[in-house]
Amino acid sequence: MTDDPKPFTVFEGLTLEAAINVADPQLVSNVEYAIRQQHPQMWPHPPQADRVCLVGGGPSLESTFPELVDLLNDGAKLVTVNGAYRWCVERNLRPTAQIVVDARQSSAKFLEPYLPACRYFLASQCHPDTWDAVRDRQYVAVFHSVAPDNELLKPVLDKYYLGVWAPISGGSTVALRAIAFLRALGYLRFDLFGVDSCFMGDAHHAYVQPENDTDSRYKVRTCPTNRPDLARDFWVAPWHLAQADDFVRFIKYEGEHFLLNVHGDGLLAYLLASGAEVPLPPSS
Amino acid sequence: MTSIAAMERATYSDVWELEPYKQAPSAGMRYSALFTEFARPGETVLDAGCGDGRGAMMLASHGLYVTTCDITRAGLPPVWPLEFEEAALWHDLADVFGPHGFDWVYCCDVLQHVPVQFTMMAVAQLVRQAHRGVFLSVSTQPDPYGIWVGKNLHQTVQGFAWWRDSLREFGPLVDARDLVGSCVFVLNGGAA
Numbered sequence: 291m292t293d294d295p296k297p298f299t300v301f302e303g304l305t306l307e308a309a310i311n312v313a314d315p316q317l318v319s320n321v322e323y324a325i326r327q328q329h330p331q332m333w334p335h336p337p338q339a340d341r342v343c344l345v346g347g348g349p350s351l352e353s354t355f356p357e358l359v360d361l362l363n364d365g366a367k368l369v370t371v372n373g374a375y376r377w378c379v380e381r382n383l384r385p386t387a388q389i390v391v392d393a394r395q396s397s398a399k400f401l402e403p404y405l406p407a408c409r410y411f412l413a414s415q416c417h418p419d420t421w422d423a424v425r426d427r428q429y430v431a432v433f434h435s436v437a438p439d440n441e442l443l444k445p446v447l448d449k450y451y452l453g454v455w456a457p458i459s460g461g462s463t464v465a466l467r468a469i470a471f472l473r474a475l476g477y478l479r480f481d482l483f484g485v486d487s488c489f490m491g492d493a494h495h496a497y498v499q500p501e502n503d504t505d506s507r508y509k510v511r512t513c514p515t516n517r518p519d520l521a522r523d524f525w526v527a528p529w530h531l532a533q534a535d536d537f538v539r540f541i542k543y544e545g546e547h548f549l550l551n552v553h554g555d556g557l558l559a560y561l562l563a564s565g566a567e568v569p570l571p572p573s574s
Numbered sequence: 575m576t577s578i579a580a581m582e583r584a585t586y587s588d589v590w591e592l593e594p595y596k597q598a599p600s601a602g603m604r605y606s607a608l609f610t611e612f613a614r615p616g617e618t619v620l621d622a623g624c625g626d627g628r629g630a631m632m633l634a635s636h637g638l639y640v641t642t643c644d645i646t647r648a649g650l651p652p653v654w655p656l657e658f659e660e661a662a663l664w665h666d667l668a669d670v671f672g673p674h675g676f677d678w679v680y681c682c683d684v685l686q687h688v689p690v691q692f693t694m695m696a697v698a699q700l701v702r703q704a705h706r707g708v709f710l711s712v713s714t715q716p717d718p719y720g721i722w723v724g725k726n727l728h729q730t731v732q733g734f735a736w737w738r739d740s741l742r743e744f745g746p747l748v749d750a751r752d753l754v755g756s757c758v759f760v761l762n763g764g765a766a
Contacts, residue, residue, distance in 0.1 A: 328750035330734045452608065454753045 312393040314442055317415055320393055321443055324414040324432055325450045327421050332411060332433040333456050335476035341366040342477045345374040345385075346465045348486030350554025351496035355381070357553055358483050366481065369472065371464045372400045374484055377497050379403060389471060390416055391435050391464045396501065398423045411471065414447070433458050435467050463533045466540055469548075479549045486556025487534040489525040505529070512557070512566045520564060524557045534558060538567050578689055579662040583646045588723050590626070590648040595719045601683035601711050602629015605758060609680055609709050610636045612748075612760060617677035620703055622663055623684030625649045630656055633680065641676065643667075664692035667699045675765035679704040682711040683756070685737075686728045693730055694740060697761075701744055704763030712737050713756045 312320070343358055343366045345351070351374070362368055367386040370378055375388045387409040390400050398419040401410065410424050413435040424430045436443045437459040447455045460470035465485045472480070484496055494502045505527035513521035526534075534557055541550070541562070552559040560566065589595050602621065606629055613619060615637030621630040624642035626649040634640045634656065641657045644650075650658065661670045663684065679700045688696050700708045714734060720727035734752040741747060741759050749760040 326749075328738060328747060330738075330752045331754055333754045451751060451753060452604075454755070456754075 312415075312417075317393060318442060318446060320417055321414045321446050323418045324412070324416060324421055325447070327425075327430075327432070329412075329430050329432045331451070331455060332431045332458075332471070332475065334474045337478055338476040339479070340477060341479040341481065342472055343368050343481045343483060344465065344468055344472065344485070345370045345378060346482070346484040346486075347372055347374045347377065347495040347497060347499065348484040348488075348554065348556055349490035349493035349496050350486050350556050350559075351377065351484040353555070354483050354553040358481075359383075361481055367477075369468065371468050372397070373495065373497050373499055375400055376402065379405070384408070387411055389464065389468045390420060391467045393417060395419050413467070415443075433471055435459065435471075460544070461533075461540060462536045463529065466533065466536050469540070469550075473544075473548055478547070480551070482550065482552045482558070483554065485552060485558055486554055487526065487530040487537065488557040489527070489530075490556065494527065502527070512561070514565045515567070517564075520566075522560055524560075526557065530557065534561060537561065578692075579645065579665065582662065582689065583660075585723060585725055585727075586644075586646045587648040589719065589727065590646070592719060592722050594722070596626065596649075598719070600626065600628040601713075601756070602680070603632050605629075605682055605709070605711050606632040606636065608758065609633070609678075610638075612707060612709060613638055613678050613680075617706070619678045619680050620671070620676040620700075622679050622681040622700055622703075623687070624658070627651065627654060627656070629680070629682055638678075641671070643670070662692075663688060663696035663699055665699070667703050671703065675703045675705055675763075677704070677706045678763070679708045681708065683713050685710065686713050686717075686730045688729065690729050694743075697741065697744060701761060701764040703765060704761075705765045707748060707763045708759075708761040710741070710759045710761070711756055712759070715755050 343361050368383055369387045370385045371389045375385055378385055384405060385408050389411045390397050391413040393415040395417045397416060401423040404427060406428060409429040410427060411431050411433055412420060414432050415435060434447060434455055434457055436457050438457040458471050458474055461467045469480060489507060494505060507525050507527060509523055509525055511521050511523050537558055538561060552562050618639045619633055621640055621642045624630045624644050627642060630640045630642045643659045643661045645662055647658060647660055659670050661667060681700055685693055685696060713728060716731050717728035734757045737757055738750050741761060745762055747759055747761060751758045
């Protein structure tokens with residue numbers, strides 16, 4: 291989902307180039323539809339002290355559920371992305387906000403069930419079906435998951451909004467885009483749940499997500515620099531590694547702007563705790 | 575007893591004496607190009623709350639037949655080439671302009687200035703004057719100039735969603751754009 295695809299060499303023979311997962315004409319069509327739905331735009335806010343529990347769908351969710359509940363009982367705001375929304379609702383947690391960024395038609399399912407008090411933040415690149423799913427809901431806002439110099443979408447947004455729109459860029463997955471979005475809203479303290487960037491056992495998500503059932507699996511090893519004794523192996527899909535790479539870069543360049551804690555025992559939590567950067571080539 | 579309209583007229587007669595207010599960007603000019611995506615040359619337009627007239631002159635340059643009105647004439651230049659009537663927007667505008675109405679009503683950065691008890695009455699009057707539609711822009715920010723006359727000039731300061739939901743009471747909105755700090759709406763006209 292990055293606006294500037296940079297080839298990322300996972301390991302020899304496998305290079306990833308991140309790009310939005312729909313073709314450009316569909317993307318423009320999605321944005322043209324979204325901006326005409328008469329929703330308010332989200333705009334950068336001053337810093338605020340509230341703590342945010344950002345919940346993704348990674349497989350560590352079940353094991354970290356008690357920690358999540360503890361933080362929510364302490365007053366943290368619950369923000370979900372994609373299928374984590376339903377996962378939380380099914381466990382009687384009420385998200386303050388649900389963020390959807392994916393441009394594919396299938397993302398419409400991430401808006402059910404409707405919670406009247408929940409804020410729904412949708413990226414303007416979301417499919418019309420996704421926007422139709424939130425029609426007549428009370429709290430819906432649009433944001434633009436677009437780099438400020440995006441040659442495809444900047445003219446569309448400039449024309450409609452007379453140049454008054456805020457680009458929210460950064461990150462190849464919804465979780466990282468959500469962090470960038472929430473940081474723009476002024477939030478500084480993030481606790482990430484279900485943002486693992488790896489398989490745990492056979493699971494790629496904490497819930498059924500058939501779109502990822504055919505993901506390739508690779509075993510990678512990572513460790514802090516000059517500390518092979520601390521090395522760990524993880525099973526990853528290519529998009530996991532792209533997210534992990536983005537995550538490390540994001541922390542490196544933006545890390546002084548927020549406090550971040552990654553819960554669970556996944557790859558991202560390990561990278562953050564250990565200082566490891568890039569997974570080593572896969573074990574034979 | 576002085577009416578509210580008379581008091582508002584006196585306030586804005588003072589306000590238009592302020593150099594910073596005279597120099598402020600004109601919303602009427604800013605949104606004129608967007609408005610011409612809806613209105614066609616040759617159509618009639620009521621610029622409701624024309625202020626200093628810059629917006630109205632821009633509309634006229636696009637081939638629209640413009641009539642102007644405002645709570646006071648004080649903002650206009652001494653020689654003003656377009657039709658002008660002094661009017662409070664919450665009064666019966668048919669008494670001022672007759673029963674025929676206009677193709678469009680164009681009302682930029684005015685509604686937030688209307689006394690709060692009359693804001694939606696003013697919208698109703700504008701809708702009744704328009705055959706094709708009403709083009710509105712509203713500021714969602716506090717005003718920076720009232721301090722010089724000791725009054726808060728933006729009497730309604732509400733966000734995009736509040737204005738959108740309020741205006742939807744008049745019918746579905748043709749267009750509604752959050753321009754963060756201001757917003758633009760297009761309503762269908764209601765003139766007979």
